[in-house]
Amino acid sequence: MENFKKDITKREFIKRCAAFSAGVTIIPKALYGSEELAEEQASGRKEAMFQEETARGIMCRICPNECVLKEGELSKCNNRKVIRSKLYTLAYGNPCSVNVDPIEKKPLYHFLPGSRAYSIATAGCNLVCLNCQNWTISQTSPDKTRNFSLPPEKVVSEAGAKICRSIAYTYSEPVTFYEYAYDTAVLAKKAGIKNVFKSNGYIYPEPLKKLCNVIDAANIDLKAFNEGTYLKLSGGKFQPVLDALKIYLDSGVWLEITNLVVPTWTDKSEEIYRMCKWLSENGFKNVPVHFSRFYPTYKLEQLPPTPVDILNKAAQIASSEGLNYVYTGNVPGSEISDTKCPGCKTTLIVRQGFRVAENSLKDGKCPKCGKSIDGVWN
Numbered sequence: 001m002e003n004f005k006k007d008i009t010k011r012e013f014i015k016r017c018a019a020f021s022a023g024v025t026i027i028p029k030a031l032y033g034s035e036e037l038a039e040e041q042a043s044g045r046k047e048a049m050f051q052e053e054t055a056r057g058i059m060c061r062i063c064p065n066e067c068v069l070k071e072g073e074l075s076k077c078n079n080r081k082v083i084r085s086k087l088y089t090l091a092y093g094n095p096c097s098v099n100v101d102p103i104e105k106k107p108l109y110h111f112l113p114g115s116r117a118y119s120i121a122t123a124g125c126n127l128v129c130l131n132c133q134n135w136t137i138s139q140t141s142p143d144k145t146r147n148f149s150l151p152p153e154k155v156v157s158e159a160g161a162k163i164c165r166s167i168a169y170t171y172s173e174p175v176t177f178y179e180y181a182y183d184t185a186v187l188a189k190k191a192g193i194k195n196v197f198k199s200n201g202y203i204y205p206e207p208l209k210k211l212c213n214v215i216d217a218a219n220i221d222l223k224a225f226n227e228g229t230y231l232k233l234s235g236g237k238f239q240p241v242l243d244a245l246k247i248y249l250d251s252g253v254w255l256e257i258t259n260l261v262v263p264t265w266t267d268k269s270e271e272i273y274r275m276c277k278w279l280s281e282n283g284f285k286n287v288p289v290h291f292s293r294f295y296p297t298y299k300l301e302q303l304p305p306t307p308v309d310i311l312n313k314a315a316q317i318a319s320s321e322g323l324n325y326v327y328t329g330n331v332p333g334s335e336i337s338d339t340k341c342p343g344c345k346t347t348l349i350v351r352q353g354f355r356v357a358e359n360s361l362k363d364g365k366c367p368k369c370g371k372s373i374d375g376v377w378n
């Protein structure tokens, strides 16, 4: 962070500090010049997958926004454009954020605990969440961010060199840099490196099923549990996210779910109860659920952080509905971030922040009662 202080205004410095705390690296112009940090922004162009010609223009079939674009128009996610009658992604090989993170930060608690994830994001998102933590990169386009030049093969080699067991497509919205993530995941898989998606789950079945062939784990945000709130809070529809969750579950990709509990928006016990009941009745009992604490940000800066009591209550509701692995997130010192055996309640994994302090699992089983604990442990 120290280097970033040079040659920037106070305002810019504060902006970067905010982005840094959200786990995002923004590359200042002053640091350009090395081989790794390319000036060339146009290199992110590649013909898009799942495009269809219609009478109204070129339609993108990746997500339920179904953008139909005419020549030169930019998509809702800010990183697709029609150029000479073809749809192109502008987010191929040009991530604006590159970090090595603990896998717990995604959060993925039952997937290679204590391992490192080589984490990348390009600019752009297909939703417009009022509470977006990473809005400085999600609500803009690749030509407005400072980018690395990092083609898929280089992501894989860098991940290997940095002893990362997985590559995480994260921070902004990987659905919108689908081609880049997909091609990278194919190469990573061949190299024995796992692939993980941190996503809003706003994706159509066909591209998702294709993606599930090459990724190993996903943490999907379930932002609310009713259509009206989904639309107002994030600008998206509710049902497609439920459909995507079912596809992930059936695909064999390791799945975890995050629900950000936003005061006055998604903190009602009755709604949390309906969400947990749905999860319980639809085969998600062994899918870890993370109730995450909201901190004031972006367009919801006027709200207070989520009271810890509300998060604890949400966890209680989830457990009483039969969900076996329930966590609270962004609550320092909470025991609800530890993994307990659903059988005998022995504490198996102790976490301090994103660090695994203790892990007593034996071959994926509880050492006390022998119960198999759901997850990918090796």
Ligand code: SF4
Pocket: 060, 061, 062, 063, 064, 065, 066, 067, 075, 076, 077, 078, 080, 125, 126, 175, 176
């Ligand atoms: S991925 Fe982007 S371009 Fe495609 S439909 Fe969604 S918002 Fe539109």
